[in-house]
Ligand code: ADP
């Protein structure tokens with residue numbers, strides 16, 4: 001039986017406003033517990049919420065970037081439930097009239113393909129506080145610093161068909177919000193959180209299967225793993241003749257399994273109703289159009305420009321525009337060395353591998369864009385071979401200075417002096433009677449391959465510094481003269 005996985009994501013993005021959605025308290029991360037919760041966040045009687053315009057601007061910018069409809073009139077509602085970290089007894093959110101309506105976004109897959117994922121809507125809401133269990137024995141701590149922080153909840157249609165597509169979609173959301181500068185997108189600090197709705201059905205079946213919802217997955221890697229393992233669980237149950245229960249499940253990364261949190265039957269009735277403390281928010285066309293004009297260049301447009309302006313492949317352009325820092329780094333390297341293809345190769349190759357190994361971002365790269373440009377310039381003008389360049393690259397990363405400093409200090413300059421190379425070629429030929437003999441006797445078509453031995457010896461003699469094109473040319477002339 002062939003199964004198809006169906007996924008819809010609900011992504012919460014924390015907006016990087018200075019103050020909260022309905023109060024003037026700071027949203028800064030990492031402050032001592034309860035030092036950034038004011039009377040409004042604590043739901044003191046007599047306080048009233050005041051909407052933060054910046055949060056609206058950010059939500060609208062997001063909607064525009066997703067080619068979505070922007071609602072001219074949006075309404076806040078109260079979602080009522082009890083939880084210790086929610087002193088108001090309700091979350092202020094949007095339900096019937098969210099600020100951002102239907103839209104769509106293109107995602108790029110690793111095999112080079114792409115597809116569109118539809119956005120159902122995105123709404124503005126406030127975050128709750130945090131319950132702390134770890135440092136308390138027999139009780140819980142409550143930190144309300146996060147209470148009232150503005151979020152957008154981004155709800156997709158169930159358009160994704162594999163864990164890889166879900167990750168590609170999430171990466172796209174991440175890249176859009178960070179390009180727009182409306183969120184820091186830091187998953188480890190909870191600025192971007194994802195719930196994955198997963199169901200399976202037989203290929204060809206139209207009707208959607210019963211779904212489960214995986215809560216609060218906090219890394220791209222875990223999204224992929226959680227969806228895979230949950231889909232496998234569902235398929236196993238269905239193949240054994242069982243049925244899927246609609247429920248909320250939790251992904252346990254240590255055990256790589258999902259387990260039941262609560263079933264939908266006992267789900268809360270939230271008794272949503274429009275918040276009487278807040279007026280509907282009405283936007284003018286001019287307000288929206290002004291924001292549209294101010295949008296920065298977004299990843300897809302940047303990728304297209306990288307293809308046309310720098311002649312990059314679609315794949316390279318996509319890799320380099322996934323986050324704004326990489327794109328900026330690339331453009332700085334290009335500007336200062338004028339070699340886009342080499343720049344792209346070094347950034348997506350050697351540099352990406354290094355950053356991966358060290359688990360750091362390009363913003364923390366041990367080699368600056370200017371330093372990499374300096375290295376590429378020396379490859380281009382034949383001062384060093386690309387093999388030696390790897391050695392220089394590592395030395396720069398170790399903090400030994402610029403490419404020029406290291407080439408000078410270590411004497412790595414490529415030997416392009418005809419006399420010196422001829423001498424090395426002569427020496428190697430003189431010391432390789434047997435190989436020369438073989439070369440002479442070999443069929444003409446086999447000879448180019450047989451030159452490899454000599455080139456290797458000469459390279460070794462020159463410690464990798466002889467110009468390879470020149471070795472090849474001089475060697476061939478000298479060997480052919482012996483025929
Ligand atoms: P709820 O109101 O319970 O949150 P929604 O209908 O709003 O449910 O859907 C929430 C998310 O679940 C959306 O992203 C949607 O695409 C996704 N979804 C809905 N049905 C399915 C399904 N059968 N399989 C996978 N995802 C689904």
Ligand code: MG
Nearest residue numbers: 010155195213
């Ligand atoms: Mg939901």
